Amino acid sequence: MATQHIGIGMAGFGTVGTGVWETLERNGQLISNRAKGAFSLSIKKAAVRDINKKRIENAPSELFTTDWQEVVNHPEVDIVVELIGGTDTAFDIVAAALKLKKPVVTGNKALLAERGKELFALSRDYDTPIHFEAAVAGGIPVIKAVQDSYVGNRIETMSGIINGTSNYILERMTTAGLDYQTALKEAQDLGYAEADPALDVNGWDAAHKAILLATLAYGFTVPPEEVYVRGIERVRTIDIDFATKLGYAVKLLSVIRVHANGSVEIRTQPSFIPQSHILSSVNGVFNAVAVRGDASGEALFYGRGAGKEPTASSAVGDLVEAAYTFVHAAGHRGFLPYAENGKVLPIDQTETAYYVRFEVEDRPGVIAEIANILANDGIGISGTQSPVDPEHPDKDFCDMVFLLHTCPFGKLRETLKKCEALDCSTAEPVVFRIEKLATD
Amino acid sequence: MATQHIGIGMAGFGTVGTGVWETLERNGQLISNRAKGAFSLSIKKAAVRDINKKRIENAPSELFTTDWQEVVNHPEVDIVVELIGGTDTAFDIVAAALKLKKPVVTGNKALLAERGKELFALSRDYDTPIHFEAAVAGGIPVIKAVQDSYVGNRIETMSGIINGTSNYILERMTTAGLDYQTALKEAQDLGYAEADPALDVNGWDAAHKAILLATLAYGFTVPPEEVYVRGIERVRTIDIDFATKLGYAVKLLSVIRVHANGSVEIRTQPSFIPQSHILSSVNGVFNAVAVRGDASGEALFYGRGAGKEPTASSAVGDLVEAAYTFVHAAGHRGFLPYAENGKVLPIDQTETAYYVRFEVEDRPGVIAEIANILANDGIGISGTQSPVDPEHPDKDFCDMVFLLHTCPFGKLRETLKKCEALDCSTAEPVVFRIEKLATD
Ligand SMILES: NC(=O)c1ccc[n+]([C@@H]2O[C@H](COP(=O)([O-])OP(=O)(O)OC[C@H]3O[C@@H](n4cnc5c(N)ncnc54)[C@H](OP(=O)(O)O)[C@@H]3O)[C@@H](O)[C@H]2O)c1
Numbered sequence: 087m088a089t090q091h092i093g094i095g096m097a098g099f100g101t102v103g104t105g106v107w108e109t110l111e112r113n114g115q116l117i118s119n120r121a122k123g124a125f126s127l128s129i130k131k132a133a134v135r136d137i138n139k140k141r142i143e144n145a146p147s148e149l150f151t152t153d154w155q156e157v158v159n160h161p162e163v164d165i166v167v168e169l170i171g172g173t174d175t176a177f178d179i180v181a182a183a184l185k186l187k188k189p190v191v192t193g194n195k196a197l198l199a200e201r202g203k204e205l206f207a208l209s210r211d212y213d214t215p216i217h218f219e220a221a222v223a224g225g226i227p228v229i230k231a232v233q234d235s236y237v238g239n240r241i242e243t244m245s246g247i248i249n250g251t252s253n254y255i256l257e258r259m260t261t262a263g264l265d266y267q268t269a270l271k272e273a274q275d276l277g278y279a280e281a282d283p284a285l286d287v288n289g290w291d292a293a294h295k296a297i298l299l300a301t302l303a304y305g306f307t308v309p310p311e312e313v314y315v316r317g318i319e320r321v322r323t324i325d326i327d328f329a330t331k332l333g334y335a336v337k338l339l340s341v342i343r344v345h346a347n348g349s350v351e352i353r354t355q356p357s358f359i360p361q362s363h364i365l366s367s368v369n370g371v372f373n374a375v376a377v378r379g380d381a382s383g384e385a386l387f388y389g390r391g392a393g394k395e396p397t398a399s400s401a402v403g404d405l406v407e408a409a410y411t412f413v414h415a416a417g418h419r420g421f422l423p424y425a426e427n428g429k430v431l432p433i434d435q436t437e438t439a440y441y442v443r444f445e446v447e448d449r450p451g452v453i454a455e456i457a458n459i460l461a462n463d464g465i466g467i468s469g470t471q472s473p474v475d476p477e478h479p480d481k482d483f484c485d486m487v488f489l490l491h492t493c494p495f496g497k498l499r500e501t502l503k504k505c506e507a508l509d510c511s512t513a514e515p516v517v518f519r520i521e522k523l524a525t526d
Numbered sequence: 527m528a529t530q531h532i533g534i535g536m537a538g539f540g541t542v543g544t545g546v547w548e549t550l551e552r553n554g555q556l557i558s559n560r561a562k563g564a565f566s567l568s569i570k571k572a573a574v575r576d577i578n579k580k581r582i583e584n585a586p587s588e589l590f591t592t593d594w595q596e597v598v599n600h601p602e603v604d605i606v607v608e609l610i611g612g613t614d615t616a617f618d619i620v621a622a623a624l625k626l627k628k629p630v631v632t633g634n635k636a637l638l639a640e641r642g643k644e645l646f647a648l649s650r651d652y653d654t655p656i657h658f659e660a661a662v663a664g665g666i667p668v669i670k671a672v673q674d675s676y677v678g679n680r681i682e683t684m685s686g687i688i689n690g691t692s693n694y695i696l697e698r699m700t701t702a703g704l705d706y707q708t709a710l711k712e713a714q715d716l717g718y719a720e721a722d723p724a725l726d727v728n729g730w731d732a733a734h735k736a737i738l739l740a741t742l743a744y745g746f747t748v749p750p751e752e753v754y755v756r757g758i759e760r761v762r763t764i765d766i767d768f769a770t771k772l773g774y775a776v777k778l779l780s781v782i783r784v785h786a787n788g789s790v791e792i793r794t795q796p797s798f799i800p801q802s803h804i805l806s807s808v809n810g811v812f813n814a815v816a817v818r819g820d821a822s823g824e825a826l827f828y829g830r831g832a833g834k835e836p837t838a839s840s841a842v843g844d845l846v847e848a849a850y851t852f853v854h855a856a857g858h859r860g861f862l863p864y865a866e867n868g869k870v871l872p873i874d875q876t877e878t879a880y881y882v883r884f885e886v887e888d889r890p891g892v893i894a895e896i897a898n899i900l901a902n903d904g905i906g907i908s909g910t911q912s913p914v915d916p917e918h919p920d921k922d923f924c925d926m927v928f929l930l931h932t933c934p935f936g937k938l939r940e941t942l943k944k945c946e947a948l949d950c951s952t953a954e955p956v957v958f959r960i961e962k963l964a965t966d
């Protein structure tokens with residue numbers, strides 16, 4: 087069979103886009119060999135915002151345009167790669183490509199998590215796939231694993247550390263004793279965090295990825311507003327010290343789990359996980375996702391969760407997948423929702439043990455006041471302490487931490503509202519989940 | 527599009543074969559939904575050795591035959607799953623299926639490692655794929671990761687713990703202080719080791735898997751006789767104690783690494799790996815493969831390396847892949863060799879540091895004799911010790927261990943021959959690699 091030349095249109099040529107270009111330059115021949123000479127890939131057009139920005143040397147200036155329509159409509163463009171980010175223009179680009187039956191490769195978790203319903207509907211109507219390995223966990227091929235390798239499995243649980251910036255900050259707070267602000271600044275200085283790190287530290291970047299994993303595993307587009315998300319902004323070194331002493335690591339953990347009634351628990355929040363669990367050794371900007379299927383048993387996928395090259399690696403893998411299908415007119419190999427009655431489990435029905443830190447006025451009797459409320463509501467206490475906080479020696483409030491027995495989160499929430507309403511309370515209590523993460 | 531019914535022929539219906547049947551029974555509808563209703567899968571015929579053996583209840587007796595040709599030639603069989611093991615009949619089955627243009631799914635690492643050259647040639651000639659996710663690391667989808675997700679990467683290294691039985695034995699020797707024979711017996715009693723555990727403990731099961739990983743990554747069929755393999759039969763608790771004290775874990779490690787001249791290092795042998803490296807926490811019957819690509823960076827795939835269900839999970843994933851291609855007449859999506867000049871690096875040219883244990887007569891002067899030979903040959907010593915061996919308090923030989931600086935293995939081998947020729951030497955020295963396993 088003669089080699090078919092496949093044209094790629096890039097919408098976005100920033101960090102990841104440049105990585106895709108470089109990877110195809112460096113390994114294009116190898117890719118073609120591996121594809122048995124069925125096709126070769128070349129980038130025909132790229133949309134950017136600033137046409138005057140200096141780009142990598144060997145990319146010719148004719149490649150670039152500021153008009154994404156030129157990319158999508160270009161007659162030699164067969165596959166469109168969306169790497170601009172955001173949920174507006176990116177939506178228009180992906181929608182336009184699908185309507186032209188041009189397969190899409192994207193790294194945009196926000197777009198698919200927020201507007202996946204509309205886009206997958208277009209994907210179905212126009213029988214054209216959207217591939218999104220690059221959107222979850224950078225260079226780790228967990229999307230393909232869940233979608234293809236584990237197609238024969240009911241997925242029971244997935245637990246992921248899927249935001250490298252948060253993970254880096256928590257690790258530095260743990261190993262170097264830095265406070266949150268210092269660790270965040272360090273992450274920014276090292277280029278790990280975005281200039282505006284909001285989505286990283288408020289948990290939403292991880293939550294978007296968790297939404298995509300759940301969508302894949304359970305076949306329905308998960309409404310983001312039904313997903314519980316807390317970031318790491320209120321984590322303090324006293325929390326981490328407490329966890330460490332008890333044999334836990336503090337991680338921003340995304341948990342996805344199907345329940346007996348078929349509804350799906352999906353949440354992202356700071357969690358205590360046992361130091362003996364392999365997820366606790368995922369440090370720095372690395373990501374990991376533990377996946378448990380009814381046949382596969384427990385597996386873990388670990389690697390670089392972001393960055394130019396790892397993310398480009400995933401985008402190029404998807405490009406090759408799209409190219410195979412394109413060359414052979416081989417139908418739709420991408421994901422499509424199939425579960426019409428998919429449901430998110432209300433967060434109030436989820437159950438774990440908890441670590442709760444109360445910030446209260448520093449005066450006698452406050453332990454008793456809180457303990458009374460917990461006792462009256464039947465929430466068991468397995469430990470309590472009022473640790474000295476070296477970060478704030480002169481503050482006029484104190485911290486009270488409680489380890490609480492397993493109960494529904496809804497019940498805990500009601501009780502915590504009462505505690506917060508106490509006169510002595512100076513802030514909303516901070517809640518960490520204590521995760522069991524049993525391995526088989 | 528109407529749902530197409532795809533018939534599967536099973537050659538072998540033992541542990542894994544039964545798992546494939548059960549998985550399709552349990553999750554067949556889910557698989558069909560995920561495949562957008564493009565096809566449904568059903569098993570039409572199964573070959574076994576003993577027609578009278580009791581099989582799982584809901585498999586009808588008409589399903590079975592002792593004649594594999596009946597399976598392969600069956601008019602309703604579109605895809606053939608080979609799960610009988612061995613390299614003779616299994617070869618005939620796979621070859622016959624390919625010649626009928628029926629895609630093959632197999633879990634047989636011995637077959638592909640020993641006779642892959644012939645089979646991939648048939649795969650090419652008949653334009654029909656062989657899928658073999660189940661052959662490497664049970665339920666861990668590392669084959670698809672390397673073949674598809676990382677298609678855009680030059681693979682730099684892969685390091686794997688890919689034999690669960692050996693890993694279990696080494697772990698028990700480490701954590702429970704068992705000697706090799708006791709740990710092996712325990713593994714057999716628990717059903718982890720085969721009745722004849724030869725391929726597990728002599729390293730060849732892992733080596734077959736390493737050959738397949740190298741074949742995928744570098745595109746040439748690796749001649750098994752060019753691959754260096756040592757098992758765990760001579761590992762003793764004193765070796766493990768020594769390693770532990772120095773901050774290492776002892777693992778049967780398979781290492782694959784491409785060198786600047788393009789030739790590929792492939793070896794399987796007992797190794798010291800730093801306790802700080804994530805591979806050192808792979809315990810029990812779990813497997814893990816660390817893969818480093820030039821774009822992806824370092825990644826790790828971890829999970830159940832064998833067993834009915836995990837291996838069936840991989841076989842079913844491959845079945846779905848084969849079915850997609852079959853339904854859409856979408857050409858060859860399997861692996862084919864592409865590197866005509868692929869070369870294995872001669873083991874003598876590989877370099878690491880080493881731990882060597884000599885078994886010598888228990889008399890004065892032996893340390894000096896060995897140290898002199900090492901010194902004369904310019905092999906640096908970073909430590910030596912003559913540990914007391916609690917397993918053999920009354921023996922008439924003693925153990926001398928040396929930690930040796932990095933040098934080519936060929937050089938070490940020459941020197942060790944001289945040491946072995948000394949009068950005081952009572953056995954061939956035991957060599958462990960000390961692996962660096964740098965993470966990025
Ligand atoms: N960076 C990572 O490590 C990473 C990892 C995983 C996923 N992702 C995802 O990949 C996507 C791209 O990330 P990135 O880091 O590569 O972003 P980036 O460096 O900011 O690049 C964005 C690119 O899009 C262009 N662009 C923005 N708005 C445009 C518009 N309206 N019309 C035309 N071009 C426009 C920019 O043009 P200029 O070059 O002229 O500014 C730039 O080339 C995002 O969805 C992100 O979430 C990134």
Ligand SMILES: NC(=O)c1ccc[n+]([C@@H]2O[C@H](COP(=O)([O-])OP(=O)(O)OC[C@H]3O[C@@H](n4cnc5c(N)ncnc54)[C@H](OP(=O)(O)O)[C@@H]3O)[C@@H](O)[C@H]2O)c1
Binds near residue numbers: 537
């Ligand atoms: N078990 C694992 O965990 C695992 C993991 C990864 C890969 N694998 C690989 O998967 C393959 C199968 O392993 P397994 O554990 O399922 O083996 P198994 O339990 O021994 O099953 C072998 C099956 O093949 C049948 N068979 C053997 N010779 C035959 C012949 N000449 N004609 C027809 N049928 C024949 C046997 O028939 P009877 O039932 O009548 O004896 C049995 O059903 C092997 O290549 C193995 O290396 C196994």
